[in-house]
Amino acid sequence: xxxxxxxxxxxxxxxxxxxxxxxxxxxxxxxxxxxxxxxxxxxxxxxxxxxxxxxxxxxxxxxxxxxxxxxxxxxxxxxxxxxxxxxxxxxxxxxxxxxxxxxxxxxxxxxxxxx
Amino acid sequence: xxxxxxxxxxxxxxxxxxxxxxxxxxxxxxxxxxxxxxxxxxxxxxxxxxxxxxxxxxxxxxxxxxxxxxxxxxxxxxxxxxxxxxxxxxxxxxxxxxxxxxxxxxxxxxxx
Numbered sequence: 001x002x003x004x005x006x007x008x009x010x011x012x013x014x015x016x017x018x019x020x021x022x023x024x025x026x027x028x029x030x031x032x033x034x035x036x037x038x039x040x041x042x043x044x045x046x047x048x049x050x051x052x053x054x055x056x057x058x059x060x061x062x063x064x065x066x067x068x069x070x071x072x073x074x075x076x077x078x079x080x081x082x083x084x085x086x087x088x089x090x091x092x093x094x095x096x097x098x099x100x101x102x103x104x105x106x107x108x109x110x111x112x113x114x115x
Numbered sequence: 116x117x118x119x120x121x122x123x124x125x126x127x128x129x130x131x132x133x134x135x136x137x138x139x140x141x142x143x144x145x146x147x148x149x150x151x152x153x154x155x156x157x158x159x160x161x162x163x164x165x166x167x168x169x170x171x172x173x174x175x176x177x178x179x180x181x182x183x184x185x186x187x188x189x190x191x192x193x194x195x196x197x198x199x200x201x202x203x204x205x206x207x208x209x210x211x212x213x214x215x216x217x218x219x220x221x222x223x224x225x226x227x
Contacts, residue, residue: 031213042219043159043203050213058214090158094213102147102207104215106158 003027004107006091012113019078021110023091030096032074033104034058034066036087043090049074050096081114088112116141119206121218129226134191136221138204141185147207148180148187152200153220159203163189194225 007022025032034046035058045058047066055066063085067075074093078085088111092104120139128134140148147166151159165171165178165187179188187206191198204218 033214040219043217045214048214056212096213101164102213102215103149103161103164104205105161109158 004091004093004105006089006107006110008110009108010111010113012115013078013081014115015082017078017081017114019081019112019114021076021078021089021091021112023074023076023093023107024072025074025091025093025105025107026072027093027105028071029093029105030071031094031104032068033092033094034064034074034076035090035092036060036085037090037109038087046076078112081112083114086112086114118142118208118216119204119218121204121221123221125222125224127224127226128194130194130196132194134194134198134223134225136189136191136202136204136223137186138188138206138218139186140204140206140208140216142206142208143182143185144209145206146209148178149205149215150176150178150187150189151203151205151217153203154200191223194223196225196227199223199225 004025035043049055049068065077091107094104150163153159163178165180171178175192177190201220203220205215
C-alpha cells in the first residue's frame with residue numbers, strides 16, 4: 001500500500017512566522033503535490049514536483065515555496081504566514097508520467113491555523 | 116467553464132438504497148477518471164478509477180463513464196451509514212502533465 005505521511009496533523013503558528021510542512025512517501029513515486037482545501041473552494045493545487053529539484057507552480061502558488069531534495073520528501077514552505085493561509089494542507093503522490101496511471105494518494109493532511 | 120463539475124447538493128439516502136452521483140468534465144480529451152471518498156476532517160481516499168467507456172464494478176461501488184457525453188457517475192449500492200462522506204470526482208486533463216482536476220464534491224448522508 002502507498003503510504004504518504006505528513007509531519008503534523010495540527011499546527012498553530014503566528015502571523016509572520018516561517019512555516020515548514022513536510023511530506024514523505026514510500027512508494028518511489030516521481031510526482032508529489034501540495035494542495036490546500038477550504039470549505040466551498042475545494043482542492044486547490046499549490047505546487048507540483050515531477051522529479052527531484054523539479055517543480056511547477058499550481059493554481060495558487062503566491063505566498064508559498066517548495067523544496068524537493070530527495071525523491072521521497074516534498075516540503076511546503078510558507079515564507080511569512082498570514083491568516084488567510086489558515087487551511088487544511090494535503091500532500092499527495094502519484095506514479096510518473098507515462099506509467100499509464102495518474103492516481104494520486106493523499107497523506108492525512110495538516111490543519112494549519114495562523115493567528 | 117470549470118474543468119470538473121459536481122452540481123448536486125447534499126444527497127440523503129435511506130440505508131440500503133442506491134446513491135447516485137454525477138460529474139461532468141469539460142476537456143473531451145481526458146482519459147483517466149477517479150472517485151475519491153473524504154470523511155469529515157480526513158483526507159481523500161481513492162475508491163474507484165475508470166479509463167474506458169462503460170461500467171466498472173468494485174464491491175458495492177460502480178463507476179460509469181460516458182466519454183461522448185463527458186460525464187462520469189458513481190453508484191453506491193446497498194448504502195450504509197459508513198458511506199456518509201463527501202465524494203470527489205477527479206479527471207486528468209490532457210496537457211496538464213499528471214495533474215488531476217477535482218470537482219468540489221458531493222456530500223452523501225445515509226440515513227439509518
